[in-house]
Amino acid sequence: MLLTRDVTTKTRVRAPELVGRRWLNTGGKDVTLQELRGKIVLLDFWTFCCINCLHVLDELRPLEEKYSDILVIIGVHSPKFEFERSESAVETAVSRYEVQHPVLDDPNLDTWQAYAARAWPTLAVVDPEGYVVANMSGEGHAAGLAVLIEELIAEHEEKGTLHRGDGPYVPPAAPETELYFPGKVLRLPDGGFLVSDSGHHRLLELAPDAETVRRRFGDGERGLVDGDAAVARFSEPQGLTLLPAAVSKRVGYHVVVADTVNHVLRGLNLDDGSVITIAGTGEQYMVGAVDNVAIEPGEPRRADRGAYDGPAATIKLSSPWDVLWSESTRTVVVAMAGNHTVWSFDPLEGTIANLAGTMNEGLLDGSAGEAWFAQTSGLAADASGRIWTADSETSALRYIEFEDADVYLDELGEDPEAGRTISPDAAEIARPRDFGSISVRTAVGEGLFDFGFRDGPAEAARLQHPLGVTVLPDGSIAIADTYNGAIRRYDPARAEVGTLARDLAEPSDAVVVGEGTDNDPFHLLVVESAAHRLTRVAIPAHAQTVDDGAKSTSRPSTDVAAGTLALDIGFVAPTGQKLDDRYGDPTWLQVSSTPPELLGEGSGGAEGLTRKLSISDGFTEGILHITARAAACDGDPVTGEVPEHAACHLYQQDWGIPVRVVEGGATELALDLRGAS
Incomplete structure (x- = not known):
């Protein structure tokens, strides 16, 4: 499913409140979305084992610095491994990776589920009025986020709903040791x-x-x-x-x-x-x-x-x-x-x-x-x-x-x-x-x-x-x-x-x-x-x-029915970009399963972001492994043409979707590589 952003038809979805075990980098204070009204809020669902999540932390640093008076990034730590549920381990990771924004410790995946996250990393953007306006999976979204932030600034300055000033981040004290998180x-x-x-x-x-x-x-x-x-x-x-x-x-x-x-x-x-x-x-x-x-x-x-x-x-x-x-x-x-x-x-x-x-x-x-x-x-x-x-x-x-x-x-x-x-x-x-x-x-x-x-x-x-x-x-x-x-x-x-x-x-x-x-x-x-x-x-x-x-990693399973399962990956090119179709279809979808026999049809790699899968009879559970990619380039805002030396961007995400095969289960599975509400 390839989408283009249309602000006249987007559905306004109120952002769910942030619920978890505790907050870090806030000086001990809890943070609510109500308190953040007037700010653009970017939720980063991450887990510290994930290299793609660490890439996103680095991608977000320039945005965090440039828009420090209007953008509040909140890391929602949603663990994969058992060790990552430990309070001390999360605190250590926040220090190790120099996370310079508030972090919500979400060990039971409460906020993860409220925002329908399915992959690490997942990003969600909440506008100054408290509505979800975009969600995306994977890395490489910095350029598109910068454009979206500028759009939201212009829109909410005009409406008078944008408030500038400091956010809730309170830096922790670093230990004074000769070595600091040595690696090798x-x-x-x-x-x-x-x-x-x-x-x-x-x-x-x-x-x-x-x-x-x-x-x-x-x-x-x-x-x-x-x-x-x-x-x-x-x-x-x-x-x-x-x-x-x-x-x-x-x-x-x-x-x-x-x-x-x-x-x-x-x-x-x-x-x-x-x-x-x-x-x-x-x-x-x-x-x-x-x-x-x-x-x-x-x-x-x-x-x-x-x-x-x-x-x-x-x-x-x-x-x-x-x-x-x-x-x-x-x-x-x-x-x-x-x-x-x-x-x-x-x-x-x-x-x-x-x-x-x-x-x-x-x-x-x-x-x-x-x-x-x-x-x-x-x-x-x-x-x-x-x-x-x-x-x-x-x-x-x-x-x-x-x-x-x-x-x-x-x-x-x-x-x-x-x-x-x-x-x-x-x-x-x-x-x-x-x-x-x-x-x-x-x-x-x-x-x-x-x-x-x-x-x-x-x-x-x-x-x-x-x-x-x-x-x-x-x-x-x-x-x-x-x-x-x-x-x-x-x-x-x-x-x-x-x-x-x-x-x-x-x-x-x-x-x-x-x-x-x-x-x-x-x-x-x-x-x-x-x-x-x-x-x-x-x-x-x-x-x-x-x-x-x-x-095994414990995450909510998706109930699906045996037989045909329609897989649909949503992708919205950011404003100012278009799909790079100069050399053919710029999208790619790779699907496999554990166990391999779970999929009767539909495994393998091919162009496109939709696929008809066949869930085999005789299975009660398994995991669908899905990789989606899309390439978009900066294009002319009027003609949509891509200049010869345009900057191009690659969007990718890997999902591991636990599924239960049940009677009456879903026959469609929709995932967002980059979506807008």
């Missing part, structure tokens, strides 16, 4: 450590005692600035990896940094402390768009290996969360959390390419061009060259295998294929000409809505939003099981999961330290992110056994 840790060759001090937007170099600060890289302000250690700026940096010495000599930096919120990779020179940008443009890669223009019609928008590659400085990235030097690829592997893929950065060639993943969110094993990931946030390589991944949104431990890689040596001197002269002081560097066959497999995990805290056989074990993985000296895998507050261990030989430690504050990464002797046994240095510290954890000979049960 890297052991340096001299025994020291490099830590991504994410909450302070900088890196810290620590002495071998893991406490004494030797150096700071970055001035502590959010930004994207290259230069020496005193002036460089990052934005919530996360992953760190050390390059081999021979590679460092060639490229001029030693450490690759995943500068997550800047959507870039940075290079850190440990000798002089300088920082440079080595991959990414600083703009977010939006799935389904290339250079902000919809790709050719009929393309399934898959990210087959090599389909998204080129000079690293020209390719847009999306929230790179971790990085790893891989001997299997002789490149830096990148966990691209923002579009659910794994990429490969070649520092010698200065190129980057998609390595595995289709950019669809979920848990699906197979070849590199078929596999689905879900917000991969941690990487580690074992002795065989396999790359282990923490797939956070599916609460899964997975791995990538390489077969039949064709490797060659760059000889000292001239390299005719690369067309360059190699420095004579550089060692030979084995590099892959072809990565060979790449496959993705799951060791632990079930899917997007299954999690828990359960040890035992891998097929029954459960994690909860893990962010880090580490290979232990015995070849087993330590997992930073973040939302369970635990370090877990997966034994590949026995395919079993145990628990090494618990009662940690959101552990996000770990490194092995020690020499493995009686006087200096192996142990883990764990990033205890929510406690703003690094903590030493023993590696016991035998893991303890925990069974707190398996859980």
Whole structure:
């Protein structure tokens, strides 16, 4: 269903009151919509595990600053995972992500249901008279929101119903700690450590005692600035990896940094402390768009290996969360959390390419061009060259295998294929000409809505939003099981999961330290992110056994009838934009289900935003997985034509809709990608 905004026919719907457990960032006061009359109110339904929600927080910052006297943004925190229902966890997340507006803690999804939200993130706009005037799902709505806000300002200034002035936001006091929500840790060759001090937007170099600060890289302000250690700026940096010495000599930096919120990779020179940008443009890669223009019609928008590659400085990235030097690829592997893929950065060639993943969110094993990931946030390589991944949104431990890689040596001197002269002081560097066959497999995990805290056989074990993985000296895998507050261990030989430690504050990464002797046994240095510290954890000979049960995300189900179900996605192009139909249909709809047999017909991807689905007989419940995209460009307000070099915008949302199959259930399912009331 493609809509155009028509203010003469829109239905005026009174905004439901805001109901929840408590308010944050208000100085302890409750907030009501009645008190906000005269303001434009933007409700942001989010949950802090969701990378798309974090993208929206950053998209809204400029609007929040520009319209501070008339716009009140209210975050409605509606949890997905059990851990996200905790009062302290919500409070921590609001501080971690520098949320600078009031937040309603909605653990029972009361306000979520009142506004008929179905996905994270969802946005709703309430006008100064208290009526809902727009709702939208997903990210990428900032430009359209800016236009809508200007329209509402003009309309309500003329009516005299717009009131300027301060809103209800009261900033909390930040703790004075050396580390502030650290993300990842890297052991340096001299025994020291490099830590991504994410909450302070900088890196810290620590002495071998893991406490004494030797150096700071970055001035502590959010930004994207290259230069020496005193002036460089990052934005919530996360992953760190050390390059081999021979590679460092060639490229001029030693450490690759995943500068997550800047959507870039940075290079850190440990000798002089300088920082440079080595991959990414600083703009977010939006799935389904290339250079902000919809790709050719009929393309399934898959990210087959090599389909998204080129000079690293020209390719847009999306929230790179971790990085790893891989001997299997002789490149830096990148966990691209923002579009659910794994990429490969070649520092010698200065190129980057998609390595595995289709950019669809979920848990699906197979070849590199078929596999689905879900917000991969941690990487580690074992002795065989396999790359282990923490797939956070599916609460899964997975791995990538390489077969039949064709490797060659760059000889000292001239390299005719690369067309360059190699420095004579550089060692030979084995590099892959072809990565060979790449496959993705799951060791632990079930899917997007299954999690828990359960040890035992891998097929029954459960994690909860893990962010880090580490290979232990015995070849087993330590997992930073973040939302369970635990370090877990997966034994590949026995395919079993145990628990090494618990009662940690959101552990996000770990490194092995020690020499493995009686006087200096192996142990883990764990990033205890929510406690703003690094903590030493023993590696016991035998893991303890925990069974707190398996859980599924609890959300209201939609009752549907068996048989035909008409799916209709609403999309309203913002004022000043039109659908970009220069290359054919600019919309795309992907549908699947859990279990797959729930859908008799209608699964798969195709153009358009409507679809006839067939709900199979014999099922009582399941989940519909729906991805919708639409591309719109700035057009002439009179003719509607799109200029040749117009700015274009990609709108996308993924829904996971729990359904119950009941007699008399709905035969239609309507969702809004971007709607207006």
